[in-house]
Amino acid sequence: MPTIRHLKFATALCLARPPFGRRNLALAAALAFCVPTLSVGAESGAQAVQFDIPAQDLARALVAFTAQSHVQVLYEGDLAQGLRSAPLKGAYTPERALKALLAATPVQARFTGQRTVTLERKAPAAPSGGRTAVPADPAAATLETVVVSAAVPASDPGNPRNRNYAATDATTATKTDMPIMDTPVSVLVVPRQVMQDQQAYRLQDAVKNVSGVQQRFSTGGVDRFIVRGFDSGEVQYRNGVRLAGLNIDLANVQRVEVLKGPASVLYGRAEPGGLINIVTKRPRSEPYYALEQRFGSYGYYRTQVDATGPVTSDGRLSYGFDLSYLNADSFRDFMRTDRVFLAPSLSWRPVDSTEFNLTVEYLNEDRPYDSGIPAYGNRVAKVPISRQYDQPGLRDNREHVLVDFNWSHHFNEDWKFTNGVVSSSQRTRLNELYSDSVSGSEISRYTWFGHSNTDMVTVYGNLNGKFDTWGVGHNVLLGAEYYSIETKEPGSRVYPVDTIDLFRPVFHAVDINAIGALRPNTKYVNNESWSALYFQDSLALGDKFHLLGGGRYDWATVTSGYDDPAVFKTDTLRDSHFSPRVGLTYRPAEWLSVYGQWVESFGTSNGRSVTGQPFQPQTATQYEAGVKTELFDGRFTGSVVYFNLTKDNLVTTDPNNTRFSIAVGEARSQGVEFDVAGKITDGLSLIGNYAYIETAVTKDFSGLQGKRLPYAPLHSGSVWLKYDFQEDLLKGLSLGGGVFVADRRYGDVRNSFYDPGYARLDLYAAYRHKLGPTSLTTQLNLNNVTDTEYFNMRSRTNNQPAEPLTVIGSLRLEY
Known part of the structure; x- marks a missing residue:
């Protein structure tokens, strides 16, 4: 089955990668991506573009060509395999540039539009008679074996039709396009x-x-x-x-x-x-539509809509729209969740060098508060995992609105400026009667009635440039950021009510109106803000070494406390800090890299003690070394990492009052992590991991030294496998499953109770059927097949049981 490569500048980096196995034919790019097949002269009126592309694998050279020319390139998956490009440097029109790149290859280019080109193999030389044999029915001869596939290379992660488990690029690490x-x-x-x-x-x-x-x-x-x-x-x-x-x-x-x-x-x-x-979807100029309905255990229903495509005929203005509606009961008593989520977005590229993006997100969620199950002795209490200790009939409501606007401009092929502002507002209505502490088998409970308002704004600007100095390549990032978040509880009613027995709970009627009439006794405010300047430079030292260095200076201010002086007054803390990072990568081979790094971090104070005492800012230092691999032309990735991380001025949940924190001095975490993801064969995909992490409190003044950090197992890991059948009879069928395991985890910093290790098994089956241009996928997931009981922990009062055996089915229509 041929795989059509689709290289487009808007995806930032779309590295064409040949698929596994033998692929035949060179056709159907236009059918796969709805590109006009009428040949158009691209040279007429075309402007020269500055190119700088070294000799390299042809697939990677085409990526660079696409990024520098903004021209789409379409070609069959294995066309570029084993070929190398000629070097190209200077000002050329896109057509002349592509001819120069392909000069030493058996590949030729055919422009099918002003910004679209198809690659194909050059026709063999004609026989000596000067005639080329032509089938009587050339269309039939070609179409007999043409199969159009929507396979997408791993280097195009934003494509909704991307079926890959591996990823070769991630912007989070450096905020640049560094692989x-x-x-x-x-x-x-x-x-x-x-x-x-x-x-x-x-x-x-x-x-x-x-x-x-x-x-x-x-x-x-x-x-x-x-x-x-x-x-x-x-x-x-x-x-x-x-x-x-x-x-x-x-x-x-x-x-x-x-x-x-x-x-x-x-x-x-x-x-x-x-x-x-989380990296969100962006509008695309290629149309895509999907409608999915999920249904499952405990009254689970979820509807999801995904649509994107061009608004204008030239594709310069495109849209995206995502919607989900969740209506679900729970294995937990009294729990029911209703959630609506909307995310419309627009992307506008008035000229090739400038792009504007706008996204609005709206979420409204209505659900009860869940305090979980308390500990009893050195384990979570042996009670049914469905049992609730919060008052039935009470529900919180959360409404969240986010607006994200950003724009970018390419001054030339080497320099780019990005600027954006993100504003977020959340309004929460609190109607809670929660578990506060446990004495023997008696659980004390409090009301929490009121409102919580959180407003956040971030403004940032980044300048990214590439240049050479004395044979050393630089990829430089200069940035500035302002961040502010304010949380206010203008007046909450926090009062004790009756206790409830851990093993024999009896819920008495609570007069909601009477509580609402009480005087608000808690007015909380927390305001954090900081301004920062940062820089980073990645130096290419020859072909094998990359040196990364950078730093950031923060000026931070935190104001927090309660307005009621009877609790404690509001205080303001100010601090500043410089955080450096240095790392070195060595690539002895294209598929292998070895690296090491040293980094420091800065955090303002976290929370307060029960006496109202603010904590000192937290700092941390880490040493890390690792090995990474990228096999099968990027379709399989792996890494092994060792790290040693020390954190000072550590705080954790106060075991005696979970609404506050305690300082524990210094803690260390060190260990080894192993991750793999991608395709092993044409049909077998894998994502897996393992971690061995030792944690301990290393400095403390209250008897905690030597204790393990809470919630962190010594051993943990998972493996998920999926097989897509390739045979004609079973084609479209996928089967898979995974095992998720974790060692013993402690529930508090005193290690006073724990949850033993567990192993959970999940299973998966799906069938994807093509209906012309539409595909219908029927899917079934069985989660926690063995009905294993384990907990996500927080404190001696609050521990959430994991979901038991759960069945989720779905129907998904894609066009």
Whole structure:
């Protein structure tokens, strides 16, 4: 089956990669991508473009040509295999440039439009008689064997038809287009296809495929994770911009990138274990439409719509639209979630060098508060995992609006400026009666009635340039950022109510109106802001060495506390810090790289003690070394990493009052991580990981020294396999499954209780049937087939049981 390569500047980097096995024929690019087949002279009126493309593999040279000329290139998958381009430097029209690149190859170019070109093999020389044999029916002779495939190279991660598990590029590590193999950091990618195969709809469903990442229970349904042993807080990143206190919907997420280790050099205040960055879908000029309906256990229903395509005939204005609606009960008592998510977007490219992007996201979620199950003795209490201790009938509501506007301009082929602003506003209505602490088998409970308002704004600017000095190539990034987030609870009613028995709960009626009439006794405010300047330079030292260096200076201000002096007054803390990073990558072969790095990070103080005492800013230092590989022309990637990470001024949840924190001095995390992803054969795809992480409190004044950090297992890992049948009889059928395992995890910093290790089995089956230009996919997932019981932990009071055996089916229509 031929695979058509589609190289387009808007995808930033689309490296054409030949598929496995033998491929025949050179046709149908126009059919696959709806490109006009009428040949158009491209030279007439074309302007010269400055090119700088060294001699290299033809596939990579075509990527550079596309990026520098903004011309689409279409060709059959194996056409460029084993060929090398001629070098090209200087000002040429796109047609002359392409002829020069192909001069020493058996390939020729045919322009089918002003900005579209098709590559094909040169016709063999005519026989001596001067005539070329032509079939009586050339159309029939060609069409007999033509099969059009929508296969997409791994280097085009934004394409909705991309079925690859591997990714060769990730912007999170350096905020530039540097390939993962050249970056001296550990960055892992969970592509859209993995999330689709696992029917993921929450962020936790995606990151379970990454080494060293564990979910931590966060009451209220907000995403929270442990990365390399350290709590990342209720913070994620969206296209490199910090967001806090959100529950991410994956409807418009193209991929999830996890950057391991301290990231302050580019992202400011970031927890040192690493950060999770979701990369959203962008409008595309190629039409694509999808409608999916999921249904499953516990009254689970989810509808999702995905549409993108051109608005104008020239494709310069394109749109995207994502929608999801979730209506689901739960294996937990009294739990029901209703969620609506919308994300319209526009992309406008008035000229080739300038692009504007606008996205609006709206989320409205209605769900009860869930305090989880308390610990009893040194384990989570042995009660049914469905049992709730919060009051039935109470529901929180969260409404979130985000506006993201950014634009970029290419001054020339080497210099680019990007500027953007992201504004986010969240309004939360709190109607909670939650578990606060446990004494014996009695659970004390409190009301929390009121409102919480969170407003966030980020403004950033980045200048990225490439140049040479004395034979050394530079890829430079200069940036500035302003970030502000303010959270206010203008008046909450926090009052004790009756206790409830852990083993024999009896719910008494609660007069909601009476509580609402009480005087607000809690007015909380938290305001964080910082300004920063940062720089980075990646130096190409010959063909094999890449030196990365950079730093960031932050000026940070934090104001937090309660307006009521009877609790404690509001204080303001100010600090500044310089965070450096240095790394070196050595590539002894195209498929192998070895790297090492040293990095420091900075964080402002986190929370307060129960007495109102603010904590000192947190800092961290990490040493890391690793090996990366990229095989089968980028369709399979792997990495092995060793790291040693130390964090100072560490704080963690106060075991005696979970609404506050305690300082524990210094902690260390060190270990080894292993990740693989991609295709092993034509039909077999894999994503897997393993982590061995030792954590410990190394300095403390309250008896915690030597204790393991909470929620972080010593051993953890997973493997997910999928086989796409290639035979005609079974073609379209996919079968797969995965195992997810973790060692013992402690539930608090005192290691007073734990959850033993577990192994969970998931299974998957799907059938994809072509209906003309439309495909219909029927899919079934069985999660936790063995009905294994384990918990995502938080404290002795709050521990969330994992979902038992769950069945999810879906129908997906794509056009």
